[in-house]
Amino acid sequence: MLAMLGVLTTFLSFLYFTAPSIRKFFAGGVCRSNVQLPGKVVVITGANTGIGKETAKELARRGARVYIACRDVLKGESAASEIRADAKNSQVLVRKLDLSDTKSIRAFAEGFLAEEKQLHILINNAGVMMCPYSKTADGFETHLGVNHLGHFLLTHLLLERLKESTPARVVNLSSVVHHAGKIHFHDLQSEKYYSRGLAYCHSKLANVLFTRELARRLKGSGVTTYAVHPGVVSSELVRHSFLLCLLWRLFSPFIKSPWEGAQTSLHCALAEGLEPLSGKYFSDCKKAWVSPKSRDNKTAERLWNVSCELLGIQWE
Secondary structure, rough: HHHHHHHHHHHHHHHHHHHHHHHHHHHHHOOOOOOOOOOEEEEEEEEHHHHHHHHHHHHOOOOEEEEEEOOHHHHHHHHHHHHHHHHHHOEEEEEEEOOOOOOHHHHHHHHHHHHHOOOOEEEEEEOOOEEEEOOOOOOOOOHHHHHHHHHHHHHHHHHHHHHHHOOOOEEEEEOOHHOOOOHHHHHHOOOOOHHHHHHHHHHHHHHOOOHHHHHHHHOOOOOOEEEEEEOOOOOOOHHOOOOHHHHHHHHHHEEEEEHHHHHHHHHHHHOOOOOOOOOOOOOEEEOOOHHHHHHHHHHHHHHHHHHHHHOOOOOO
């Protein structure tokens, strides 16, 4: 017992003294772009907290007109007030957007298009993770419906405005766990088998495939798109899993802050010269390796077509 206590004490002492170095290692890349954004318009989903909030804050600091699109308007207004004060930019606006309801998505898009004549950056940041089995207002499994189909529809509805504002960019937040994902076309809504962890992985693979196919279809349009792994970040995303919340606390020295997690999103939104890499996947502010399933063009095209059918849209 005493020996075990001694080993534990030694280990904790090691963590304590090496924590600064460990944090620096796991912090990852930093966006080095100096691009300023006066006159530019940005939409960020789920920007009332976490990575999205930090992304919105930095883009507002650079002079952009930033729309925080989120489900909880009160939290959004609180975040916007903080960002306005920090960035000294009054052009931080909050609009309601519930990605689990296509009516809300269409209402947001209709209102935005009536309000703004340009859109230069769309960051599909919001998401859910490891939810108990449930369905959206339209009957989609929640991970698929929110993380993939909701952003698929939103991008579709805003795409003409992006094309009118070129050069423009679409940034889709995915995750390294896309490597564990698979698109089960025979059970896309996970009605035959459901694992909350795998459902999240499947939706993140869908994000990468969507980015790939979107880039192919937008080639030469002046709109480019990128998939992003923000890293393992301390955020509200793990709220549905007690175990993950506990692990996040225990291993906090190895976990990125929301500011650190926002860096790759910012890199893909701002860095000059990224146009040839449209459709690629980024981690720590550089192009990263994707799973073979993410590079399957037939799967990407089929998922695109199935998504259009589920949403009742036509997207050439």
